[in-house]
Amino acid sequence: xxxxxxxxxxxxxGPADVGRRDPCEVAAAAIRGGVTLVQLRWKHAxxxxxxxxxxxxRAVTAPAGVPLILNDRPELVAEAGADGVHVGQADMPxxxxxxxxxxxxxxxxxxxxxxxxxxxxxxxIDYVGLGPVFATGSKPDHAxxxxxxxxxxxxxxxxxxxIAIGGMSAENAAAMRAAGxxxxxxxxxxxxxxxxxxxxxRLVARFGHGRDGG
Ligand code: TZP
Ligand code: MG
Numbered sequence: 001x002x003x004x005x006x007x008x009x010x011x012x013x014g015p016a017d018v019g020r021r022d023p024c025e026v027a028a029a030a031i032r033g034g035v036t037l038v039q040l041r042w043k044h045a046x047x048x049x050x051x052x053x054x055x056x057x058r059a060v061t062a063p064a065g066v067p068l069i070l071n072d073r074p075e076l077v078a079e080a081g082a083d084g085v086h087v088g089q090a091d092m093p094x095x096x097x098x099x100x101x102x103x104x105x106x107x108x109x110x111x112x113x114x115x116x117x118x119x120x121x122x123x124x125i126d127y128v129g130l131g132p133v134f135a136t137g138s139k140p141d142h143a144x145x146x147x148x149x150x151x152x153x154x155x156x157x158x159x160x161x162x163i164a165i166g167g168m169s170a171e172n173a174a175a176m177r178a179a180g181x182x183x184x185x186x187x188x189x190x191x192x193x194x195x196x197x198x199x200x201x202r203l204v205a206r207f208g209h210g211r212d213g214g
Pocket of ligand 1: 012131132135136137138139142165166167168185186187188189
């Protein structure tokens with residue numbers, strides 16, 4: 001089983017999400033505000049750039065005890081000193097990601113539909129990112145939004161921790177909690193906020209704490 005982690009609030013970010021700010025400064029502020037997981041999501045970047053940014057992020061996340069997850073790239077996890085990987089439906093089968101990662105790293109998988117949720121074999125997967133719940137400009141090619149009721153329905157057939165993604169905000173955090181989310185994953189609610197620390201604190205306050213994903 002992978003190392004224990006707290007799914008409550010996952011900050012997803014890359015250089016494109018933070019404007020002129022340094023992703024590491026945004027992550028550091030968000031961690032002070034209560035972020036419990038950080039995912040580096042930097043599509044189409046050269047491996048060397050991902051490794052370099054992951055190393056800088058790791059210097060922020062590790063002292064805080066916050067796991068660092070890489071989007072899509074299990075082969076970079078060990079050398080980047082990251083704690084796990086998040087893969088989408090189109091990236092690779094979860095069993096293949098687990099094989100490349102070894103037993104200890106955290107493995108997250110995106111689920112976009114009720115059919116995918118119902119078909120999931122959760123063996124070796126530590127959490128599901130379920131969404132988008134709402135349409136979002138942060139991922140232009142996103143699947144059809146589930147809405148809160150679609151999320152709740154898909155959540156009931158999943159037996160592992162579920163992190164809601166897509167349009168998550170302080171305004172809908174309590175409703176997502178009531179719909180069964182164990183955590184929230186956000187880009188714009190933190191990266192687009194003038195004060196990322198305050199934004200993270202507000203999200204956690206409205207959501208409450210998810211159950212331990214370990
Ligand atoms: N996957 C599904 S929606 C999404 C990803 C990466 C983007 C979420 O961004 P935001 O700004 O929190 O809606
Ligand atoms: Mg992917």
